[in-house]
Amino acid sequence: MSSHTDSRFAADVYGARLERAVELMRAAHLDALLITPGPDLRYLIGSAAESFERLTCLVIPADGATPSVVIPKLELASLEGSAAGELGLQVLDWVDGTNPYALVKSALHVGSRVAVADVMPALHLLPLAESFTGLPVSATPVLRELRMIKDPAEVDALRRAGAAIDRVHARMGEFLQVGRTEAEVGRDIEAAIVAEGHTEAAFVIVGSGPHGADPHHGVSERRIEAGDVVVVDIGGPVEPGYYSDSTRTYVLGEPDPEIAARFAELERAQAAAVAAVRPGITAAAVDDAARNPLTEAGFGPAFVHRTGHGIGLSVHEEPYIVAGNDLVLQPGMAFSVEPGIYFRGEWGARIEDIVIVTDEGGESLNKRPHGLTVL
Numbered sequence: 001m002s003s004h005t006d007s008r009f010a011a012d013v014y015g016a017r018l019e020r021a022v023e024l025m026r027a028a029h030l031d032a033l034l035i036t037p038g039p040d041l042r043y044l045i046g047s048a049a050e051s052f053e054r055l056t057c058l059v060i061p062a063d064g065a066t067p068s069v070v071i072p073k074l075e076l077a078s079l080e081g082s083a084a085g086e087l088g089l090q091v092l093d094w095v096d097g098t099n100p101y102a103l104v105k106s107a108l109h110v111g112s113r114v115a116v117a118d119v120m121p122a123l124h125l126l127p128l129a130e131s132f133t134g135l136p137v138s139a140t141p142v143l144r145e146l147r148m149i150k151d152p153a154e155v156d157a158l159r160r161a162g163a164a165i166d167r168v169h170a171r172m173g174e175f176l177q178v179g180r181t182e183a184e185v186g187r188d189i190e191a192a193i194v195a196e197g198h199t200e201a202a203f204v205i206v207g208s209g210p211h212g213a214d215p216h217h218g219v220s221e222r223r224i225e226a227g228d229v230v231v232v233d234i235g236g237p238v239e240p241g242y243y244s245d246s247t248r249t250y251v252l253g254e255p256d257p258e259i260a261a262r263f264a265e266l267e268r269a270q271a272a273a274v275a276a277v278r279p280g281i282t283a284a285a286v287d288d289a290a291r292n293p294l295t296e297a298g299f300g301p302a303f304v305h306r307t308g309h310g311i312g313l314s315v316h317e318e319p320y321i322v323a324g325n326d327l328v329l330q331p332g333m334a335f336s337v338e339p340g341i342y343f344r345g346e347w348g349a350r351i352e353d354i355v356i357v358t359d360e361g362g363e364s365l366n367k368r369p370h371g372l373t374v375l
Helices: 009-029 039-045 073-079 102-106 123-133 142-150 152-169 182-195 209-213 259-275 284-296
Strands: 032-035 057-061 069-072 089-092 114-116 202-207 229-235 246-251 308-310 316-322 335-336 340-343 347-350 355-358 362-364
Touching: 009 032, 009 039, 009 057, 009 142, 032 039, 039 057, 039 142, 069 073, 069 102, 069 308, 073 089, 089 102, 102 123, 102 182, 114 123, 152 182, 152 229, 152 246, 152 335, 152 355, 182 202, 182 229, 202 209, 209 229, 209 340, 209 347, 229 347, 246 347, 259 284, 259 335, 259 340, 259 347, 259 355, 259 362, 284 335, 316 335, 335 347
Parallel strands: 032 114, 069 089
Antiparallel strands: 032 057, 057 069, 202 229, 229 246, 308 316, 308 335, 335 355, 340 347, 355 362
16 A cells, blocks of 8 residues: 555545546536535545635546646645645645636536535635536535445544544543532543544533433533433544544442333343344334334333434534435445433433444444443
């Protein structure tokens, strides 16, 4: 493999992705793909460039011509860590006073049916639309097909992310203590996320007592009390930008028997959903595998969200594990399996693993115990 840095994969990984993008564009009868900074640009060339008012745009022609990067001269340094140089991409730099949208058009030799990434700011989309005879269309069908199926390098990064967040959950006994505020615990968790191998803490949820009934609570100044059930949902990226996301539920002292019984139903439902993962099954069927046991146990109304979301260079991406999604799972897809039950004003619980679809079934990347952990 070609040489690479910690911030990206080897150049040939990106070369294969660009070739696949061209194949998918041709199948979709598109003439070009226009990608501004964001996870799609990082996926295609390993660039973590940011989006500003000055246009940076990867231009991938469907005719097989060399892709180009239109970029402000003052932002050229943002390409240095990417694979653009090793891939031989054409760099079209520009200075203030130049029309960068005309540069994009000049990089295309055929047609005008262009597709743009869904995160492209309107600031750039509207001027680009004026440069072509037909309005740009969404590149989502192409990018979705590309990014949903993780290649071996991505799977390895997700495994490392999963192991790193497991190490943080293993330290929860250090942090969750009666009398401490959720915010104090959250700060310790943030530091541990970085210490255990992430580049940053992307999110930290510490939902104690009644706050656990809010799936997206965050942290607060509430002090943790004896007997509290605490939902801890945490994650962040590891190089080169792939996320962890794992939830476990803890209790401070021996749990009330009714709480323990309800949690046991949740644990069975989460295990059933993970066991259901395999090639050929639909995303909706995995959602059913989690939802049906909880409904049968009388907790259907307490499960208020989808069973899971895809993960990779974004915390939430396709595929979504939700009722009505008939997408057929394929090896390489990666997503969360995270049923929860929430009793407003009382307590809540959630169990979340990241699961990779393999040829044989599903591989959970999170290995920490799934039960209600007593601290």
